[in-house]
Each structure stands twice: as C-alpha cells, then as structure tokens.
Amino acid sequence: MDDKLNDTWKDILSIAREKLPQGATEIWLKTCLPISLDRGKLVLDVPNVFVKEQIQSRFLSGLKDLVADRGIAREVELVVGTEVRDGEQKRAENALKQPPPPNPDGLNPNYYFDTFVVGKSNRLAHAASLAVAESPGVAYNPLFIWGGVGLGKTHLMHAIGHYVLEHLPGARVVYASSEKFTNELISAIQNNKTQEFKAKFRNVDILLIDDIQFLANKESTQEEFFHTFNSLHNAKRQIVLSSDRPPKEIQSIEQRLVSRFEWGLVTDIQPPDLETRIAILQKKAEFRGYDIPEDVVYFLAQNIPSNIRELEGALNRIIACSQLNMEPITVENATEWLKDIIKMQQQGPISVDLIQDAVASYFGFDVEDLKSSKRTADIALARQVAMYLSRELTESSLQQIGIAFNKKDHTTVLHACRKIEEMMKEDLKMKKIVDNLLSNLRSNSG
Numbered sequence: 470m471d472d473k474l475n476d477t478w479k480d481i482l483s484i485a486r487e488k489l490p491q492g493a494t495e496i497w498l499k500t501c502l503p504i505s506l507d508r509g510k511l512v513l514d515v516p517n518v519f520v521k522e523q524i525q526s527r528f529l530s531g532l533k534d535l536v537a538d539r540g541i542a543r544e545v546e547l548v549v550g551t552e553v554r555d556g557e558q559k560r561a562e563n564a565l566k567q568p569p570p571p572n573p574d575g576l577n578p579n580y581y582f583d584t585f586v587v588g589k590s591n592r593l594a595h596a597a598s599l600a601v602a603e604s605p606g607v608a609y610n611p612l613f614i615w616g617g618v619g620l621g622k623t624h625l626m627h628a629i630g631h632y633v634l635e636h637l638p639g640a641r642v643v644y645a646s647s648e649k650f651t652n653e654l655i656s657a658i659q660n661n662k663t664q665e666f667k668a669k670f671r672n673v674d675i676l677l678i679d680d681i682q683f684l685a686n687k688e689s690t691q692e693e694f695f696h697t698f699n700s701l702h703n704a705k706r707q708i709v710l711s712s713d714r715p716p717k718e719i720q721s722i723e724q725r726l727v728s729r730f731e732w733g734l735v736t737d738i739q740p741p742d743l744e745t746r747i748a749i750l751q752k753k754a755e756f757r758g759y760d761i762p763e764d765v766v767y768f769l770a771q772n773i774p775s776n777i778r779e780l781e782g783a784l785n786r787i788i789a790c791s792q793l794n795m796e797p798i799t800v801e802n803a804t805e806w807l808k809d810i811i812k813m814q815q816q817g818p819i820s821v822d823l824i825q826d827a828v829a830s831y832f833g834f835d836v837e838d839l840k841s842s843k844r845t846a847d848i849a850l851a852r853q854v855a856m857y858l859s860r861e862l863t864e865s866s867l868q869q870i871g872i873a874f875n876k877k878d879h880t881t882v883l884h885a886c887r888k889i890e891e892m893m894k895e896d897l898k899m900k901k902i903v904d905n906l907l908s909n910l911r912s913n914s915g
C-alpha cells in the first residue's frame with residue numbers, strides 16, 4: 470500500500486470516528502484496506518461479503534458524503550477479498566475478533582472504574598473501592614466486598630488494580646482467585662518452592678483475592694493466608710477480598726481469619742435496580758460500538774432482573790444474532806432470539822427442594838439437617854430461613870412446607886416465618902442474607 474494512500478485512509482478513519490454512527494469505524498471500517506484512489510474513486514478491500522453488506526446497508530452513503538465533502542473522492546467502491554492483505558494485516562484483523570487477552574498481571578482489560586456503572590445497589594462498594602485505589606493501605610484495610618453471583622465484585626477489584634498501576638507506576642499488584650492461591654501453594658509445596666510462593670504473595674503493594682469463601686475447609690491454605698495477611702497488613706500494604714457472603718457467614722473458616730476480614734471495611738453489592746440495569750446495558754453496548762434501541766434495552770433490563778453477567782450474555786446474544794441473521798435489533802427479534810433465557814427467567818418454578826438446597830449450601834449444612842429435628846441454634850436458624858423463603862417464593866401452603874421439613878404441625882412454619890420477619894426488621898445483616906438468598910434463587914430459577 471503506498472504511503473500517501475495510507476495517510477489519506479488514516480485521515481478518513483479519524484474523521485469517520487466523529488461523523489459516522491457509533492462503532493462504524495472501530496468495528497467495520499478498520500477491517501478495510503484502501504487499494505487505490507484514482508480519478509475520484511476510492512477502492513476499498515473488505516474481508517468478506519458480510520462486512521461489505523454491513524457497510525453498504527449501514528453507512529456507505531455517509532462515508533461517500535464524508536470523502537466527497539473533503540474533496541478526497543467522488544465515489545467509494547467496496548471489493549471483497551483482493552490479495553492485498555498480508556499476514557500482518559490478517560493477524561491484526563483476527564486480533565480484532567478475539568476477546569482482549571488478560572494483562573500480564575491477570576487484570577481484565579475491560580474492568581475499569583470508568584466502565585463500572587454506579588447505582589444504589591453498589592454505591593458504597595464502588596466508593597470504598599475508589600477510596601482504596603486512591604490511598605492504598607490507608608483508607609480501609611482490608612476491604613471486603615461481598616455479594617451474589619455476577620454483581621461486579623471482580624470488576625471492582627480489577628478496577629482498583631488498574632487504577633493503582635496507572636497512578637503509581639511500578640506498584641506491585643497481584644490478583645488471584647482463592648482457588649489459584651490454593652493451587653499455587655500446593656504446587657509450591659510439592660516442588661519445594663514455598664519461598665518463591667511467599668515472595669510472590671508477601672512482596673506486593675496490593676493483594677486482590679477473589680472468592681475467598683473457597684478457603685473454607687482448607688486448613689493449610691488458611692494458615693498460609695493468615696501469615697500472608699498479617700505480613701501485608703503489618704507493612705500497611707493493601708488487601709482486598711471478595712466473597713459471596715459476609716465474613717461471619719463463611720463456614721469452616723478459622724475465627725482468627727474472620728476477625729481479620731472484618732478489620733477494615735465490609736461492604737456489599739446488592740442486585741441492581743431497573744434503572745441501573747438499563748444504564749449498565751447502555752454502557753456495555755456503547756463500549757462495543759452499538760447503538761441499541763431504547764425499547765430493546767428496557768425489554769432486556771426488565772426481563773433479566775438480577776444477574777449482570779446474564780444481562781451481558783443476553784446483550785451479546787442479540788448482537789450476534791442480528792449480525793448473523795442480518796436482521797435489525799428490535800423487541801420482536803430480541804424476544805425470539807432470547808426466548809430460552811426469558812422463558813427460564815419467567816417460568817422456572819422455585820420448589821421447596823431448590824430452596825432447601827440453596828439454604829443448606831449457604832449455611833454449610835446438609836439438606837438432611839434442615840429436615841431433621843436437630844435443634845442447635847445455627848441449624849434451627851437455617852431451617853427457619855428456608856421455611857420463610859419457601860413461603861415467599863413458592864405457592865406451597867404452610868402444611869405443605871411443614872411436610873417438606875418433616876414437621877407435622879404447620880404452626881412451626883408460621884412461627885419460623887414470623888421470627889425471620891422480625892429478625893429482618895431488627896438485624897440489617899440478617900436482612901441482607903435473606904435478601905441475597907431471595908435474589909439468587911429468583912435469578913437462578915426465574
């Protein structure tokens with residue numbers, strides 16, 4: 470490609486970024502290569518028929534106006550698959566199609582504070598994360614973020630990591646899931662490399678450990694983590710932890726760890742409300758260079774209520790279906806493309822069995838314990854929560870719920886429901902636990 474033509478094309482791309490619809494340049498025009506500019510005609514090579522049709526139907530006339538207005542060319546022609554693409558360019562195009570690779574420090578390149586939408590449900594967690602990122606080791610140490618599945622805990626942790634790396638160049642940031650921490654420890658022990666392991670995790674400015682609840686029942690990992698924690702905390706290095714539940718609710722974890730987790734600030738993320746879901750969808754679509762009609766955004770936000778990961782999956786699906794079927798994104802098409810997901814969301818009945826499973830696993834018991842006559846305080850509480858949720862989420866009568874828990878008398882269920890209602894009024898933590906279970910059950914089952 471000659472240099473002059475190359476420069477002209479770069480100029481066109483930068484004007485197109487401003488003048489053409491969102492995403493036109495980054496998604497479509499960047500895959501084109503200029504072949505010639507002769508007698509007022511700009512000829513562009515496009516990789517395939519699909520891209521050609523997308524450009525033609527979406528903005529070819531805009532592109533023509535743009536080059537004509539600037540006296541570059543009167544005509545634009547698109548030609549599919551000439552041989553002008555060399556290996557380097559093909560690789561670049563392919564790279565455009567791949568999801569971005571994680572950074573060497575394990576931080577997802579899409580998870581920044583800028584790309585995080587703040588709403589009522591996550592305001593405190595966001596503010597605390599930003600405070601920690603601005604003053605690591607000073608503001609809240611450790612910062613403990615907990616909340617249900619797919620609500621943005623990992624996103625916030627990575628955003629802290631990125632922020633620190635940007636503002637304190639050379640800072641040592643380590644992000645790992647507790648599973649990775651455990652696996653690395655096991656492998657270090659097997660290979661006599663425990664010193665390296667210690668050096669890696671104790672020599673950092675910020676340690677971000679995701680899903681800390683998976684340390685439950687892993688005594689030696691807990692022991693190692695305890696020392697890592699102390700060594701970092703004493704040195705005023707920042708620690709950020711995430712979990713699907715508050716520290717005290719993590720079963721089978723040493724008390725000395727629980728009390729350390731609560732030392733700094735414990736903050737939660739709740740499922741987002743409708744407005745926040747809409748804002749998140751808009752931001753994700755904008756990030757990908759798409760302009761999704763408002764009624765479709767509203768339709769998605771309303772039908773996929775609590776898990777942001779699922780919301781994002783639905784958005785990806787409609788974008789992919791629209792491209793593959795070459796059909797516009799409308800509510801009617803979205804209903805068709807998402808019918809499995811939405812059917813599951815709307816129709817999945819929540820059964821008492823499902824609730825018993827969820828509550829037993831949350832509190833760390835077996836379902837049989839909930840159905841037994843054991844009266845220890847923690848089993849009794851878990852049982853009462855399960856009864857309360859059964860009444861809230863199913864059509865079962867008090868008698869039917871009683872039978873599911875092997876109780877002959879339905880007044881046991883009534884008593885349990887009243888007790889949990891009372892506790893939720895007086896004890897904010899209890900309210901959050903029950904709300905979290907409610908929303909997880911709803912989002913998993915509809």
Ligand SMILES: Nc1ncnc2c1ncn2[C@@H]1O[C@H](COP(=O)(O)OP(=O)(O)OP(=O)(O)O)[C@@H](O)[C@H]1O
Pocket residue numbers: 580584585586587591616617618619620621622623624625713749752777778781
């Ligand atoms: N407030 C938000 N703004 C923008 N995107 C969000 C927000 N909250 C969550 N997301 C997106 O939702 C997806 C799931 O978020 P994330 O992985 O951080 O959830 P999580 O709470 O760590 O879930 P899990 O418990 O399953 O690990 C990510 O793609 C993330 O970018």
